[in-house]
Amino acid sequence: MTKISLNSSNLITKDQLKEEYLCGLCNAILVDPVECSACKIRFHHKCLEKFVLEIGTCPMQCKKSKFLNVKKVEKKLQKMQFKCRNHQMGCNDILDYNDVAEHDTQCLFQPVKCQAYKYCKTKCVRQEIERHEAVCAYIAVPCIYCHRQIQRMNVLVHEQSECTGTHTCLKCGLTVQKQETLKNSHNCFSALAGYLSNMLDSKDQIIELFKEEIQRKNLLIADLMEKQDQLEGRLVKMEAVLMFDDKEFEEKQMEDVLAEVATMSES
Ligand SMILES: [Zn+2]
Ligand SMILES: [Zn+2]
Ligand SMILES: [Zn+2]
Ligand SMILES: [Zn+2]
Ligand SMILES: [Zn+2]
Ligand SMILES: [Zn+2]
Numbered sequence: 001m002t003k004i005s006l007n008s009s010n011l012i013t014k015d016q017l018k019e020e021y022l023c024g025l026c027n028a029i030l031v032d033p034v035e036c037s038a039c040k041i042r043f044h045h046k047c048l049e050k051f052v053l054e055i056g057t058c059p060m061q062c063k064k065s066k067f068l069n070v071k072k073v074e075k076k077l078q079k080m081q082f083k084c085r086n087h088q089m090g091c092n093d094i095l096d097y098n099d100v101a102e103h104d105t106q107c108l109f110q111p112v113k114c115q116a117y118k119y120c121k122t123k124c125v126r127q128e129i130e131r132h133e134a135v136c137a138y139i140a141v142p143c144i145y146c147h148r149q150i151q152r153m154n155v156l157v158h159e160q161s162e163c164t165g166t167h168t169c170l171k172c173g174l175t176v177q178k179q180e181t182l183k184n185s186h187n188c189f190s191a192l193a194g195y196l197s198n199m200l201d202s203k204d205q206i207i208e209l210f211k212e213e214i215q216r217k218n219l220l221i222a223d224l225m226e227k228q229d230q231l232e233g234r235l236v237k238m239e240a241v242l243m244f245d246d247k248e249f250e251e252k253q254m255e256d257v258l259a260e261v262a263t264m265s266e267s
Helices: 045-055 071-077 097-106 127-133 152-160 178-183 188-201 205-245 246-266
Strands: 033-036 040-042 067-068 082-083 094-096 111-113 123-125 140-142 147-151
Touching: 033 045, 033 071, 040 045, 082 097, 082 140, 094 097, 094 127, 111 127, 123 127, 140 152, 147 152, 188 205
Parallel strands: none
Antiparallel strands: 033 040, 033 067, 082 094, 111 123, 140 147
8 A cells, every 4th residue: 555644534433543543753544554663653654764764763763673564553454444535525435444545546536637737737626637638728639640749729730830741650650641641541451552562663673782782892802802812921021031131131121011011001
């Protein structure tokens, strides 16, 4: 259970209420209770966690406290029944302890914000929000042509100006034109068939392109291999020179080789 605001004023059988059922920090009825081993005071797990993380001790400043889950108190809590927190808004449901959190997320009388609350500032009970959102001018709705999300009040302007008029079909992945959307004539099967036949028509051209590309790669490789052969030849010559004793001859040969290498790296 995540909800921790079980207000004791909504408890139906008030005679069930005891101090030990309340959180030592926020005073609401316990959910997920944890007890300090030193002072025996109980807290919401969430309240205590927040406190201990910030302050580092039990809220009563107990030394050497351990915090224990207290299952036995939960048994007592589970016998409680509550009015819905929205009873003043009109919800007459009577809720078991275990059902409160779930009910809060679904209660038709729970005040909720419009999806476009940032702009329209509308907050109303859940059972009315759908009706509001169906007409709220600030809600984003998908343009029927390009499927972009556009604020409802701007849809007409969008259609007449920036709208590209095309969208990608989610089923076939192909582009649907504005005309097709207007006439509702897009058909994934015939669209795909058309696409494939276009592909087949251009297949020879594509194969030609690939052949040319491969030829170019082969020429490049041949060229590189030739360069490598030349370099290896020069390396052999340099090694021969290094083995030779005659100083003068050596220098001469070295110059030749260096000159040769220089011309190579220029090319
Ligand atoms: Zn609490
Ligand atoms: Zn304590
Ligand atoms: Zn309710
Ligand atoms: Zn709204
Ligand atoms: Zn559009
Ligand atoms: Zn399609």
